[in-house]
Amino acid sequence: MKSFKRYTFLIMLVTMEISAQHTIMPLWPKEIPNQKETDEKEDATFNDDGILWITNVQEPTIEVYLPNKRAASGQAVVIFPGGGYYGLAYDWEGTDIAKTFNAKGIAGIVVKYRLPWSKSITSNKNIVPLQDAQRAIRMVRQKAGEWNISPNKIGIMGFSAGGHLASTLGTHYNENVYDRQDDIDDLSARPDFMALVYPVITLGAVSTHSGSRKSLVGENPTGAQIDYLSNEKHVDKDAPPTFLIHAADDGSVSVENSILFFRALRENGVSSALHVYPHGGHGFSLALHDPVLRDWINVFFDWVEHLD
Structure with a gap:
């Protein structure tokens, strides 16, 4: 009965109009770093599955959904959708x-x-997503007071290739990958926690997602390029607490990605949780129609509620 109530609750959330403050903001109000001028246009269309699919991103943004002020927990999650670094x-x-x-x-x-798949990206395309990710979390931290957010309760969540980007931010947050534009860039880019949902983690040949790897580092990357963005190699004791979710039968991004990252977190003494479901495949999002998998978001809510 409890599971049924949770399921009904989630359906209502997705299908009804949520009353919340909502705004879209550009990440880079001055110059977009590491980008050249082209006539390429951004495209946003609904694919055959009815999913809004965006390609050729030209003007990176954050789209902000805030809960009612009276309901605000003080926590925030910066979300990176997936799409193989192609869309x-x-x-x-x-x-x-x-x-x-x-x-x-x-x-x-x-x-x-x-x-990085986009033609408009420069030769430094491998760091383009990280530049936007660092800037995004810094912007949220700068707006924390205005948005009823605690600046030390800002986490990230990424799906598939977005999970790779999230894990890249969680392991490369201290790296200087773009020139300072304003006071926002003086703030920390370290997430306070991470949630990685069927994530790409490694660019190593055995377990990687070939599409994400090709988009980031091309057809013939060097060993150094592969190692730099194989994020299981960059975990240290200061990595954020991490929640991982994966399906064992994922045929697109092997569950070994999550296992590799979990092992690295454990070896470095970082608080972490790994949940592997026997079925679910890839790209299940909230999995509302799966009687077992649909509870993963509530497992995450329980986890994040009890973070120190």
Whole structure:
């Protein structure tokens, strides 16, 4: 009965209009770093599955969903949709998730980040997503007071390739990957916690997602390029507490990705939780129609509520 009530609650969240404050803000009000001028246009269309699919991102943004002030928990999650670094499943793994967070009093901020597949990206395309990710969490931290967010309760969540970007931010947050533009860039880019949902983690040949790897580092990367973005190699004791969720039968992104990262977190003494479901495949998002898997978001809520 408890599971049924949770399921009904989640359906209502996704299908009804959520009453929340909502705004879209550019990440880079001055110059977008590491980008050249082209005539390429951003495209946003609904694919055959009815998912809003965005490609050729030209102007990265954050889309902010805030809960009612009286319900606000002080927590926020910056969300990175997946899409193989080729596109973004923007509502399925982005705005739908943000609205679900609002009902729990958590601010949800969806990042429309630049994609290294895009022709407009310079030769330094491998760091383009990280540049946008660092800027996004810094912007949220700068707006914390205005948005009823605690600046030390800002986490991140990424799906698939977005999970790779989230884990990249969680392990490369201290790196200087763009020139300072304003006071926002003086703030920390370290997430206070991470949630990685069927994430790409490694670019190593055995377990990687070939599409994400090709988008980031091309057809013939060097060993150094592969190691730099194989994020299980960059975990240390200061990595954020991490929640991982994966299906054992994922045929697109092997569950070994989550296992590799979990092992690295454990070896470095970082608080972490790994949940592997026997079935679910890839790209299940909230999994509302799966009687077992649909509870994962509530498991996450329980986890994040009890963080120190």
